[in-house]
Amino acid sequence: MLVVAVWYLMIPPWKGAFNFDPQAPLSKWSREKHFQTEADCRAFRQDAANRLKANHYPSPSRFEMLNDKLYTAGRCVHFSQ
Numbered sequence: 001m002l003v004v005a006v007w008y009l010m011i012p013p014w015k016g017a018f019n020f021d022p023q024a025p026l027s028k029w030s031r032e033k034h035f036q037t038e039a040d041c042r043a044f045r046q047d048a049a050n051r052l053k054a055n056h057y058p059s060p061s062r063f064e065m066l067n068d069k070l071y072t073a074g075r076c077v078h079f080s081q
Helices: 038-054 062-073
Strands: 005-011 030-035 075-080
Touching (some): 005 038, 005 062, 030 038, 038 062, 038 075
Antiparallel strands (some): 005 030
């Protein structure tokens, strides 16, 4: 039997139009993206944090900033399939 290990970026549930709940139990979180390694997942989160710190977004859209806040609040979680 072949066991495949996958890392997921789990994101907290939304609680309102522009807020999310990082204190919610992990069972309420959603799988957002998958990665082959923990390092890849952590790098993705760090890139989002860097964009937030620099406050550099190509458009005035609030959507990109909210996604980066969500990704930064996310957790990298390992699953075996």
